[in-house]
Amino acid sequence: MSSKILKQYKERITEAYKLHRKYVNPQFVRVLEVIGYDRNYVSAEGAYLTDSKGVKVLDFLSGFGVYNIGRNHPHVAQVLHEVIDAKTASLVQMDLGVLSGMLAEKLAELAPGDLDAVFFTNSGTEGVEGALKFARQASGKHKVVHCHHAFHGLTLGSLSVNANKEFRDRNTPLLPDCVPVPFNDLKALEDVFRAGDVGSFIFETVQGKGVFVPDDDYLQGVRDLCDRYGVLMIADEVQCGLGRTGKMFAVDHWGVKPDLLVISKALSGGFIPVGAVITTREIHGKIFDSMERCFAHSNTFGQNDLAMAAGLATFEILEQENLVENSAKMGELIIAGLEKLSEKYEMLTEIRGKGLIIGMQFGEPKSMALKASWKLLHKMNVDLFCQMITMPLLEKHNILSQVAGHGLDTVKILPPLMINEDDVDKFLTAMDSALKEAHKITGSAWKTVKDLGVRTAKTS
Known part of the structure; x- marks a missing residue:
């Protein structure tokens, strides 16, 4: 036809x-x-x-x-054609796909430290939503600290950790206990952490709004403060990840390992929407901690075969070229x-x-x-x-x-x-x-x- x-x-x-x-x-x-x-x-x-x-x-x-x-890369297009022609059994739901396992394996191989548990999403803002939810359940605390000029997406949870008035207007009340601090200010961060009720700190490794880069000692200082006060560190690399900064992940410039790492955008190769939250097996195990909770967080399209193939092909291009x-x-x-x-x-x-x-x-x-x-x-x-x-x-x-x-x-x-x-x-x-x-x-x-x-x- x-x-x-x-x-x-x-x-x-x-x-x-x-x-x-x-x-x-x-x-x-x-x-x-x-x-x-x-x-x-x-x-x-x-x-x-x-x-x-x-x-x-x-x-x-x-x-x-x-x-x-680049746009319309022929290798990614070819891979997608091949997957379509193969008539793979995508999104059975009550089964597991090998392509999603392969892409998760690749992400675990490349991600810093012991980040080896992957949850696939359809977009960056969905990844942020998932990371906030994971951090809340794993830490047992719902207060989130975020940065001025932050942009983490426009769904309500992600918007709650955006500090830009032009996006927040007409959407309040948002999630409670989301506290903004200046980027690159360790003292302000510790002042909020001291109360002991913060579950997570979310930040863009390089801020997209204005392109603000962390000071040389900032991210290591954040890591030290998060360890000291029991706060989970969430790096949003939806825009600045996957090679954009001259390292595979922007946190690699400073040798810092976050507790959760969110990626999307470029993982798609520009063809099929896809994203991922990469975290530790320990944190992942606190959310999916029993057979009854195997669907504690889920989506319909996150592991579709075309998105997974696009991600795998994208990494091939990043490395080969x-x-x-x-x-x-x-x-x-x-x-x-x-x-x-x-x-x-x-x-x-x-x-x-x-x-x-x-x-x-x-x-x-x-x-x-x-x-x-x-x-x-x-x-x-x-x-x-x-x-x-x-x-x-x-x-x-x-x-x-x-x-x-x-x-x-x-x-x-x-x-x-x-x-x-x-x-x-x-x-x-x-x-x-x-x-x-x-x-x-x-x-x-x-x-x-x-x-x-x-x-x-x-x-x-």
Whole structure:
């Protein structure tokens, strides 16, 4: 039996925005149109997207970190075709799949320390929910400490450990006893731990919102405090894991072993949603502690054969193509190039990152003319300035990037781990051009963004 779906896809490719405006999320359609991101992409391969006009765009966003191995990798596609053609007995439920066992074995082999018990999920936020639930049951305590600027997902449990007001609004009350502390502040963490009622501390090893990197002594200090006060340490590496920082797991940079490790996004190879919570057999055994509790936590699709095969194929690519090492090398080149640009342009004040998760911090200029425009933009909208960088990167240089978080004045890039030196040079050249325009008070960049602020105010 043949299907008309692909034929209809090709025929209706230009209707994407119309369909989403009518049936999905009209406000997101408006956002994309206002900032000039409405490109209508029709195909993708490796580090590049192709729009309906045939223009190739260098994807330095990677689906928020999904495409570590690049888009539509042929090896993963081939493996998935082979699994489909094999007609495997997936999701029998009252049986066990060998592919899920194989992927669990691989994760246990790669994870730090004695993390060798795996629970598969469908997404990062589901993984966070599971980790919070595991930690509560294993510790016997329900208080959770999390960090300012944290992002752990948008389901209610995950949202309870997000410290961003823009996501929490209209959702309270959330889970009780979720206490925020500053990232990189061991004293504040210990002050909360002293009461003895904290069950777990959850953190992103490298924070996605703003790209904040832990101080050299921070994670070991966290590990010591968690051991001292009997608190379980949960590392959320949904975005920063699986090679993105130049190590397989970001915690490997500091030689620290968490009690629970959450991954997702890149594990999928960009094809089938999948995630995992990796923990110790001791913690796992406190949740699944009897035959009656073998389903103490479960889901329907978590161990489906296609997701498991995608995960296994992704690891084959990461290893065969040396993508973790390439991430470290390309990240060093980008950061070094950006630091040189920061010496040239006063508003680029700091570069933060590890491997290929990189944040560019902007700050108020000293020159009076630029300072006045800076203040005016921030009075109009605290997020406007970074559009002066991201919009021309896409419009003039065909490079996709993002603003890193509300009110942070940070632009963020998450390139695929398989980029090369030509891609790095293209990006740095484009950044030089965008920064040059942003530092011209009479330039088109300021006018464009001021007009954007006016249009945003009128439509909000």
